[in-house]
Amino acid sequence: MIAGTAVRPGAQILAVGGVRGSQRITNEQVAQAIDSSDEWIRSRTGITTRARAEPDVTVLDLAEGAARHAIEGSGLAPTQIDAVIFGSVTYFQQTPAAAPTLADRIGATGAAAFDLSAACAGYCYGIGLADALVRSGAATHVLVAGADKLSEFVDPADRTISFILGDGAGAAIVGPSSRPKIGRTIWGSDGAKAGFVGQNLGFREAFAAGIWPTLRQDGPTVYKWAVFTMAKIALEAITAAGLSPSEIEVFIPHQANLRIIEQQVKRIGLSSEVVVATDITETGNTSAASVPLATERLLRERPDLGGKLALQIGFGAGLAYAAQVIELPTPADV
Amino acid sequence: MALDKDNILQQLAEIIAEETGIRPEDITPTKSFADDLDIDSLSIMTIFTLAEDAFGVEIPDDAVKDLATVQDAVDLIANA
Numbered sequence: 001m002i003a004g005t006a007v008r009p010g011a012q013i014l015a016v017g018g019v020r021g022s023q024r025i026t027n028e029q030v031a032q033a034i035d036s037s038d039e040w041i042r043s044r045t046g047i048t049t050r051a052r053a054e055p056d057v058t059v060l061d062l063a064e065g066a067a068r069h070a071i072e073g074s075g076l077a078p079t080q081i082d083a084v085i086f087g088s089v090t091y092f093q094q095t096p097a098a099a100p101t102l103a104d105r106i107g108a109t110g111a112a113a114f115d116l117s118a119a120c121a122g123y124c125y126g127i128g129l130a131d132a133l134v135r136s137g138a139a140t141h142v143l144v145a146g147a148d149k150l151s152e153f154v155d156p157a158d159r160t161i162s163f164i165l166g167d168g169a170g171a172a173i174v175g176p177s178s179r180p181k182i183g184r185t186i187w188g189s190d191g192a193k194a195g196f197v198g199q200n201l202g203f204r205e206a207f208a209a210g211i212w213p214t215l216r217q218d219g220p221t222v223y224k225w226a227v228f229t230m231a232k233i234a235l236e237a238i239t240a241a242g243l244s245p246s247e248i249e250v251f252i253p254h255q256a257n258l259r260i261i262e263q264q265v266k267r268i269g270l271s272s273e274v275v276v277a278t279d280i281t282e283t284g285n286t287s288a289a290s291v292p293l294a295t296e297r298l299l300r301e302r303p304d305l306g307g308k309l310a311l312q313i314g315f316g317a318g319l320a321y322a323a324q325v326i327e328l329p330t331p332a333d334v
Numbered sequence: 335m336a337l338d339k340d341n342i343l344q345q346l347a348e349i350i351a352e353e354t355g356i357r358p359e360d361i362t363p364t365k366s367f368a369d370d371l372d373i374d375s376l377s378i379m380t381i382f383t384l385a386e387d388a389f390g391v392e393i394p395d396d397a398v399k400d401l402a403t404v405q406d407a408v409d410l411i412a413n414a
Contacts, residue, residue, distance in 0.1 A: 220375045221395045
């Protein structure tokens with residue numbers, strides 16, 4: 001007979017950390033190649049600058065910085081982390097995975113470690129997994145990192161997505177809690193829409209043609225899905241947490257486009273008092289890093305938000321999505 | 335029941351007005367979404383998704399992307 005596993009009553013996010021690319025690229029710097037303007041980019045996306053990393057900074061370097069920041073905030077020793085989840089679409093090596101190297105770099109010796117490919121939903125997928133791992137007893141402290149250096153996937157002449165992309169990494173430490181501080185994750189995918197956002201070519205085809213692939217999207221179609229379908233998913237996540245939209249105090253959606261964020265607030269029916277994360281205006285769209293970076297900024301600028309109920313939702317290429325309600329970390333949680 | 339095009343225009347104008355702040359009386363059939371009303375492709379997508387619910391029809395995304403004028407939109411909804 002197999003012995004049972006201890007089941008914990010809940011899990012919580014203990015701390016969040018983040019690192020942005022050190023350069024701030026203005027709209028003027030990207031507008032010329034797409035025959036556009038600062039005004040057009042602002043009105044279409046809300047973006048004023050995007051963070052991009054120096055050429056010699058790797059996506060793993062960004063993730064390491066974010067992870068160290070989160071560990072420091074948690075008050076844990078790195079050796080207490082027993083699982084590392086790395087979400088990214090810009091670690092350009094199939095094997096070995098990035099997560100074991102990240103675990104080694106941060107001193108999470110011997111931790112279970114694996115990569116997760118869910119694009120802009122990667123971090124929220126990771127939080128859902130970490131919540132399940134901690135509650136089931138499979139892990140005690142999980143590091144979830146979302147990191148992307150999207151500048152390496154940019155075609156400067158592309159008008160569909162390249163001009164919004166940025167570089168950064170965010171990380172969270174998930175640990176046990178005496179009550180649930182992470183609501184049930186509502187997640188899923190729609191592979192029938194896989195062609196609407198992603199690489200323009202697979203690596204095999206691109207290399208055969210002697211080129212490096214870059215990203216493309218069908219903006220209006222992805223926008224419609226992001227606003228209307230994701231509003232329904234967000235409402236499911238709120239219901240799964242036993243709450244109503246008016247009880248959500250903070251909204252932290254994937255930072256894809258300010259227009260999407262504003263429409264989501266309206267379609268979900270969030271309160272006019274809700275604090276909405278808008279890190280995109282300065283950082284741009286950093287894919288898997290965007291939700292934790294937006295969280296990191298909110299908690300840095302508004303420490304009073306610790307303990308508040310936040311709805312977070314990641315959505316993007318796949319199409320893949322994940323949403324959950326969390327209680328934002330406070331120093332007292334440690 | 336097929337919808338009368340005048341009724342479609344009136345309801346569509348209300349949806350557009352609600353979303354954009356443009357006065358309903360300024361939303362006339364010959365107006366171009368992009369050039370006359372300054373409504374971009376993302377706002378058109380929002381308006382048409384709301385119109386799908388309001389009129390109980392399904393409109394393919396690709397058809398919405400090709401729209402030029404308010405009359406094109408009314409015809410698309412009437413024929414959906």
